[in-house]
Amino acid sequence: MKVSCGIDWASDHHDAAIVDNTGSLLAKARIDDTAEGLAELLQLLAEHGDTAEAPVPVAIETSRGLLVACLRAAGRPVYAINPMAAARYRDRHAVSRKKSDHLDAMVLANILRTDAAAHRQLPADTELAQAVAVLARAQQNAVWDRTQAANKLTSHLREYFPGFLAAVGVRREGVCHPIARTLLAAAPTPVQAARLTRAQLRSLLKKAGRKNTLDAEADRLHAALRLPQMRQLPLVEQAMGRQTLALLRQMEAACTSADDLAEAAVESFEKHPDAEIITSFPGLGTLSGARVLAEIGDDRSRFADAKGLKAYAGSAPITRASGKNMAVLARRVKNQRLAGVGYMWAFAAMSHSDGARAHYDRRREAGDRHTAAQRNLFNRMLGCLHHCLTRRVCYSETVAFPAPSDAQLTEAA
Incomplete structure (x- = not known):
């Protein structure tokens, strides 16, 4: 590597520094976060041997933004350096702990000069894979927003309308269920809920999409919403009802966003050539498969082997050894989104794969707790996924979990 470039980015401008293989500064510039600034940076790189x-x-200390996207589209290798790592490199160049944007740009350039092999280049994912990543991550964010909004609404209802939570609590979705949202929009206070007739309840159930046993459900809600409960003062109760409608609108928006983004993510994911392989695995549907593809991408050179993918997902344990002391611990530094979908994948796989269930049971019998056994199963499935994606084959239960040999059965007995 003869020349390397470091960019200290900001919201409206960026500082760039170019150094040679001895660490000498060749050029520096402050560019705007505009098309003209990008052209100035490209011209500066071309003057120093960029072809x-x-x-x-x-x-650069980020993996997102228009500047990064344009540099990647132009075919330049871009390294996203963790800001914590860059801060530690800074002490190698200035023990006085001084700091400036220009110095930070030089530090980043020197990181590539000395330790490029220790850092990961941004993958060369296809345009479709990057689009799936945007939609899948946005959908997951919308789900988190929906959960947060539902928790706020539930906490608020406990303060003045616990009878409503008892009436709709039989459903797994709670206040996010369409019936609960429709009822709450029509009657946000105990007084209004108690005044609903069976005919009105039946109409609201229809509006929420209920088709079967309307009369029985209307009778149940009619009785449940009239049960005695503690109450706030009338004016206070009315004010809290208005607050409920405001919180409900926020939750409705989050629910709509999550549903729309899920549909868009699935639609884009199904167009990807890796979709057939990913969804062939037990426990992975189109939406969870889109989340997996979003995090691992489709650049097959990104992970040299399955171990790299497992470490990235946090499923592989980490060993700490010093002298005679050694501890094997769960990995904390990982891709949290991929790790999150991994637990759901492992849990669902146990219901659709006899081999996965047997693997989980063996880990439990060996002394693992539930979470550790799930993580171990996720680790096994990731290895299978890396194998299938590399060789372009679909999942095979007999290959992933082969039947034990006679010798193994005899030893176990």
């Missing part, structure tokens, strides 16, 4: 055949690598 299509040998592009100058760039280090």
Whole structure:
């Protein structure tokens, strides 16, 4: 690597520094976060040997933004350096702990000069894979927003309308269920709920999409909403009802966003050539498969082997050894989104794969807790996924979990 570039980014401008293989500063510039600024940066790189055949690598403290997207689209290797790592490198160049944007850009450039092999280049994912990543992550964010809004609404209802929670609590979705949302919009206070007739309840159930046993459900709600409960003062109760409608509108928006983004993520995911392989695994549907693809991408050179993928997902344990002391611990630094979908994947796989269930049971018998056994199963499934994606084959139960040999059965007995 003869020349390397470091960019200290900000919201409206960026500081760039170019150094040679001895660490000497060749050029520096402050560019705007505009098309003109990008052109100025590209011109600066071209003046110092940047070509299509040998592009100058760039280090920057983020993996997102228009500047990063344009540099990646132009075919330049971009390294996203963790800000905590960059802060520790800074002490190597200035023990006085001084700091400036120009110095930070030089530090980033020198990281590539000395330790490029220790850092991960941003993957060369296809345009479709990047689109799936945007939609899948946005959908997951919307789900988190929906959960937060539902928790706020539930907490608020406990303060003045616990009877409503008791009436709709039989449903797994709670206040997020369409019936609960429709009822609450029509009657946000205990007084209004108690005044609902069976005919009105039946109409609201129809509006919420209920088709079967309307009369029985209307009778149940009619009785449940009239049960005695503690009450706030009338004016206070009315004010809290208005607050409920405001919280309900926020939750409705989050529910709509989550549903719309889920549909868009699934639609894009199904167009990807890896979709058939990913969804062939037990426990992975189209939405969870889209989340997996969003985090691992489709650049097969990103992970040299399955171990790298497992470490990235946090399913592989980490060993800490010093002298005679050794501890094997769960990995904390990981891709949290991929780890989150991994637990759901492992839990669902146990219901659709006899081999996965047997693997989980063996780990439990060996002394693992539920979470550790799930993580171990996720680790096993990730290894199978890496194998299938690399060789372009679908999942096979007999290959992933082969039947034990006679010798193994005899030893176990």
